[in-house]
Amino acid sequence: MCASTPNTEPERSRVAVALAVIRDAQDRILVSRRHDQAHQGGLWELPGGKCEPGEPALDALRREIREELGIRVARAEPLIRIPYRYPDREVRLEVYEVRDWSGEPQGCEGQPLRWVSVNELDGLDFPAANGPILRALQLPARYLITPEPASAESFLAALERALAQGVTLVQLRMKQARPAALIEAAIELVHRHGARILLNTGSLTPPPDADGIHLTAAQLLTLKQRPLPADRWVGVSCHTPAELARAGELGLDFAVLGPVQTTRTHPDAAPLGWDGFAAACESAVLPVYALGGMTPADVGTARSHGGQGVAAIRGLWPEPVDEELQ
Ligand SMILES: Nc1nc2c([nH]c(=O)n2[C@H]2C[C@H](O)[C@@H](COP(=O)(O)OP(=O)(O)OP(=O)(O)O)O2)c(=O)[nH]1
């Protein structure tokens, strides 16, 4: 339990929890099964547990992992934090990625253990609060937003170079012309490189072979429910904590938030700064990319401020670009 204050909501329900995504050399993740009698019993879980009063989450993580698995965490990187309200309890999950640890994991409390790939995680039953953690594990650190295509040929050539440079998630952003042949060619090219593509064309019904859509903040505010089923992704552009909250309520998969910095093309727009970005991520219940003046060199800063990584046109497109997003 966290520290309690007498005259506020009953604190009995608010629990800070430190969890570990422990990876082995094959990039598999360690999961355990919760005892049937526990809160959210019988479901699979990430190892970890409740912070003691006043205990920093990272200390709680090391302690819980030693107690539950008998291994020593050498280094842990923040992945995501999820505030979540169950009917009987409110939790705040602080999730860390652990690639550097020593010892041989054992179920010290008799709990069954399994090593699984990120794809296999999708097929296991976890507590409801874990959905955004799975998404954070599936999403890359860089999210390319394409500039408005000039010619199809030069656009596809540049997109191919971006993919060859390791981009694995693409937003096809078309605000002017939307030629179906170019959209299909881009989808095919992205899939040939094993990457995913989301369409930002104003339509809520993308072609069946697209991996999902990316919404504007204006579209977000008109929606009553998530526009696509769970097997297709829905990203959204947000500028305020209120928009992020709405994206979380609708169960969208991730958001981009900006502008974090002043950009060349919009020098007058008030930027959030990294502190504003971090404050907004604090209460978000979905992975959040930083947008606005970002380059791959900013990934570490974005992550240390609670973000999933960076989203950019100019910073990730292998050709000079005039436009910039806010
Ligand atoms: N360990 C764990 N807890 C989770 C996950 N997802 C989720 O919502 N929770 C919730 C369930 C519990 O309300 C809380 C953590 O509980 P816990 O049972 O692991 O706590 P603990 O290790 O300190 O156990 P105990 O001392 O109460 O026996 O967080 C998850 O992936 N792993």
Ligand SMILES: [Mg+2]
């Ligand atoms: Mg536990």
